[in-house]
Amino acid sequence: MSVDPSRRSLLFGRKPAAQSPVVFRPPWAIAQFIEHCTRCNACVEACPTQIIVRGDGGFPELDFTRGECSFCGECRTACQSPALSAAQTWQQTIRISERCLAGQGVECRVCGESCDARAIRFILQPGRVAQPQLDSEACTGCGACIAPCPSQAIAMIQTGKTA
Ligand code: SF4
Ligand code: SF4
Ligand code: SF4
Incomplete structure (x- = not known):
């Protein structure tokens, strides 16, 4: 009889391998970021919105709970290594979870009002509050x-290039 690996871990007291959380780097991070970043901290100090923080191993990562990226390019300018030299900015977008208040029948349009790109629209639906x-x-x-x-319903997700 074969045993499912996660069940086997429960049966034999071993923890299933933890999935590493997705890490977001500054917008122009190259694919081989870790190999080239010297952990000098210059991008952390340069970011005017202070969303770049020292993450695992001292490598810079973005914390969107602190604010947004304005694509000002200050991090790229400050970086003396090839780590932030990608020709294009990142490919990522957001996901709205079931924690969304509108999904629970509570009128809320905060995310739409925060989005300068007008990427979140609210659609009226019969018998429900408008849904994002x-x-x-x-x-x-x-x-x-x-x-x-x-309601902390929004998370960033990667759609293409990994940093
Ligand atoms: S582009 Fe500007 S706002 Fe965005 S992470 Fe870099 S320094 Fe910060
Ligand atoms: S400025 Fe460049 S080399 Fe320095 S920590 Fe930031 S990405 Fe790494
Ligand atoms: S939905 Fe709008 S505010 Fe949110 S990450 Fe996309 S562009 Fe930025």
């Missing part, structure tokens, strides 16, 4: 909608 709908093509991945959400 994301236009992922219009979303820049700036993260401006994440911190203001009163």
Whole structure:
């Protein structure tokens, strides 16, 4: 009889392997970021919105609960290594979870009001409060909608290039 690996872990007291959390780097991070970043901290100090923090191993990562990326380029300018030299900015967008207040019948349009790119529209539906709908093509991945959400329903997700 074969035993499912996660069940086997329970049976034999071993923890299933933990999934590492997705880490978001500054917008121009190259694919081989870890190999090139010297952990000098210059991007952390340069970011005017202070969303770059020292993460695991001292490598910079973004914390969108602190604010948004304005794509000002200060981090790229400050970086003396090739770590932030990608030709294009990142590919990421947001996901709205079931924690969304509108989904629970409570009128809320905070995320839409936070989005300069107008990537979140509210669609009226019969018998329900207006529901948020994301236009992922219009979303820049700036993260401006994440911190203001009163129910922490919004998370960033990667759609392409990994940093
Ligand atoms: S582009 Fe500007 S706002 Fe965005 S992470 Fe870099 S320094 Fe911060
Ligand atoms: S400025 Fe460049 S090398 Fe320095 S920590 Fe930031 S990404 Fe790494
Ligand atoms: S991440 Fe930025 S562009 Fe995308 S929906 Fe949120 S506020 Fe709008």
